[in-house]
Amino acid sequence: MGILRMGFTVIAVIFFVTVGDSRAQSPSPEEKGLEIAKEADRRLSGFGDCQEIFTMTLRDDRGRSRVRRMRILTLEREDDGDWFLSIFDEPADVKGTAMLTYSHTHTDDDQWLYLPALKRVKRISSKKKSGSFMGSEFSFEDFSSMEIEKYKYKYLRNEPCGDLDCFVSEWIPTYAYSGYTRMMVWHDLAEYRIQRVDYYDRKNKLLKTLLVKGYQLFDEKYWRAMHWIMENHQTKRSTTLEYSEYRFGVGLTERDFDQAALKRAK
Numbered sequence: 001m002g003i004l005r006m007g008f009t010v011i012a013v014i015f016f017v018t019v020g021d022s023r024a025q026s027p028s029p030e031e032k033g034l035e036i037a038k039e040a041d042r043r044l045s046g047f048g049d050c051q052e053i054f055t056m057t058l059r060d061d062r063g064r065s066r067v068r069r070m071r072i073l074t075l076e077r078e079d080d081g082d083w084f085l086s087i088f089d090e091p092a093d094v095k096g097t098a099m100l101t102y103s104h105t106h107t108d109d110d111q112w113l114y115l116p117a118l119k120r121v122k123r124i125s126s127k128k129k130s131g132s133f134m135g136s137e138f139s140f141e142d143f144s145s146m147e148i149e150k151y152k153y154k155y156l157r158n159e160p161c162g163d164l165d166c167f168v169s170e171w172i173p174t175y176a177y178s179g180y181t182r183m184m185v186w187h188d189l190a191e192y193r194i195q196r197v198d199y200y201d202r203k204n205k206l207l208k209t210l211l212v213k214g215y216q217l218f219d220e221k222y223w224r225a226m227h228w229i230m231e232n233h234q235t236k237r238s239t240t241l242e243y244s245e246y247r248f249g250v251g252l253t254e255r256d257f258d259q260a261a262l263k264r265a266k
Contacts (some may be wrong), residue, residue, distance in 0.1 A: 033153030033169040040192040041148055047222055049252035050074045053245040058136055061236035068094060068134075075252050081105055082145040083257040087265040094134065098265040099124075100257065103145040108175060111140055114262035121262055130179025137208060137230040137239040141179055150175050156184075161195045164188040180207070191215075193223050201234075208232050218246050 027035060056068040069090040075083040081103025088094040096116035103109050111124040129140040152172040159168055166186040173180055184198040194212050201207040214226035228241040255261070 029155045030153060032155035033171075034148075036155060036167050036169055036187055036192065037148055037151070037153050037171070040187055040194070041146075043192050043223070045076065047219075047248045048076055049248070049250055050076075051245070051247045051250050051252075052243060054241050054243040056136060057240045057242070059238045059240070066135075067091075073252055073256060075254065075257055077103075081109065081147045083254075084143065084145070085257055085261060085265065086143060088134070096265065097134070098262045099133070099140075099143065100259065100262050101144055102257075103147060105147045105149045108177070109144045111144075112259060112262060114265070119263075121259060126177045129177060137232045137235075137237055139179055142230075146171075158189070161186045161188065164190070164195065166195055191223055193225070206233055219248055222246075222248060 050073070052072045052074070054070055054072075056070055058066045058068070067090075068088055071087045071089060073085040073087075077083060083103070084099075084101040086099045086101070088097040096114075098114045100112045100114075101109060102111075108126040109129070111129065113122045113124055114120070115122065124140055129144075131140060132138075133140050133143055150173060152174055154170040154172075156168045156170060158165060160166070166188050169185050169187070171183040171185050173182075179202065181200050181202055181204045183200070184196075185194060186196040187193065188195055193215055196212065197210040198206060199208040199210070208230055210228065210230050212225045212228055215223050216226060218224055224243070224246050226243045228243075229238060230240075231238045
């Protein structure tokens, strides 16, 4: 073998070994999608407990609206999914209505709804969690925490999202009875905050889009959005959530999230 040819051979070997090592070190789309979801979850975690106050506005396909005021209490859990207690404060016809959610990482979530007019607690079946939550465009499923273990992930691309640049990933629910075949999720590159979610129904048609805006920093480390809007492309209805308060470390305990708490919520 001539010296020149040997030189080209050595260069070629070095090139392919280098490229091979680079490819071996690069995460797959599935691995990168999981990494993005984990980092986003990490940045949201560690607050312990929280109380949120917001206004929910429901708009029908003719633009007519109804307004409700709500609170959500959250207890962060290290060994499982988070717990939530959602309480309606206004108007009078829904005041005292409350929903308790125990999110789980590996099993179906548990949810109960208290209806004060009937003075009874109703367990929500896993098969019905894709249904509308109190007439809104949010489903019962949407009021659970998005636990990492409950989805398969795939990074798709980077692209602009408004004034920001975003990761775009596909999330596929792995738990039974989800109302969605998949979700397209936009996280901004800077802070891994969710900016947009597209939801696809069981026929894999675009059902809803969630737009999340107005992020503010609380306690110098917790980003929370002040404006959420869920648009239903099939019904032409929408639901807007306008947050007025987030309070962290309010001293909530497990007792605040037992089933008796549903009836105490006033």
